[in-house]
Amino acid sequence: MSTYADSSKARVWEDGDAFRAPAGTAIPANIFAASLSGWDAYGGIRAGFKVTQDRQVDPLDIWNNKSGAAYKTKKQPPVGTIALEPVDNSKATILTLLRGGSVSAAAGGYEHIAGDDEEFALIIRVYDGTEQKAYYIEKGELASIPEETMDGEDIEGWPLEISPLAPDSGGKAIRKFTTSNPLA
Template identity: 35%
Template sequence: MSEYANPTNANVWLDGDAFRGAPGIEPPADFFAKTIENMLAYGGVEAGFNITTEQSVTKKKVFNYRQSAYKVTRDPLDEGVTFRAVDDNEATRLTRAMGGKVTIVDGRYRLEKGDGEEFSFLLRLDDGEDDMALWCPRAALSSAPTRAAIDGQTIDGWEFALTFLEKPIEILPGKPTSEEIAAAGS
């Protein structure tokens, strides 16, 4: 049996929330506060979140060097998240509008889509014992929102695929040991 496996170091995220705010705002002082100032919550999210990271790597070869690749070039990281928001609220409507506008006409909301927009994004997850967060000050939809099937079985919702336009900050679960803090400071 492995002497290195430790289930106390693993997480199964059971709960989570997503928020949007104006682009470029400062991160919240407390990512896990009950309310997050200057941000709108998406509310209900069906089937969780899918955090994505992609990067193209090109191996450069030269004629007179045969042991391995001569150099490697890397494109910038392409990071983002996809999720399905099912609450028809302000955060969802603004994201669906893609920089357009939501107005009230004859007592009913009217959504007019735009060409795209940027916004800040916060995702936070909890497993009952620990939590983590993902913060990005600038994100944008990487494709138009897709509506869920309207079939009498599926909760009406919208699939959002976001691309992070700045490097996200991940707030890791757990607390480091004093040895890890000391090593990071040296």
């Protein structure tokens, strides 16, 4: 066992929230506030969130390099995604699934009319006691249309994968925040 292990710095994220707003909505003054004005909350979310960053790296070599390693590498910009699975019919969930569409009264009920890849802002947060972590996307879109399963075996939900887009402000596509400074 390492003599440098510090269990107080390990996290088991026990709870979380997600919110959406129109693309370009500014980050709140306090991303960890109990309520976020102008943001619609997703309701129940199954098993948290998944944030991935992928980057294509191409090894470059020269003809007389005999080291067994690349001479240099060419790195593409990182491409991130955030995956979550809302399990409710909250306004945020339905707006995301509609992709800029609408809901209209029709045929004795309400018809869900899909739109064309609407862009939106996203905040996701997770909690472990007093420690919190949040991610902010100023502009993103639904990466693919999720399948919908209604089988009597599980709660209905929609596996959403959100693709961040380059923000109009010129900042980072995915911004990460914590309530403590791990480098202090």
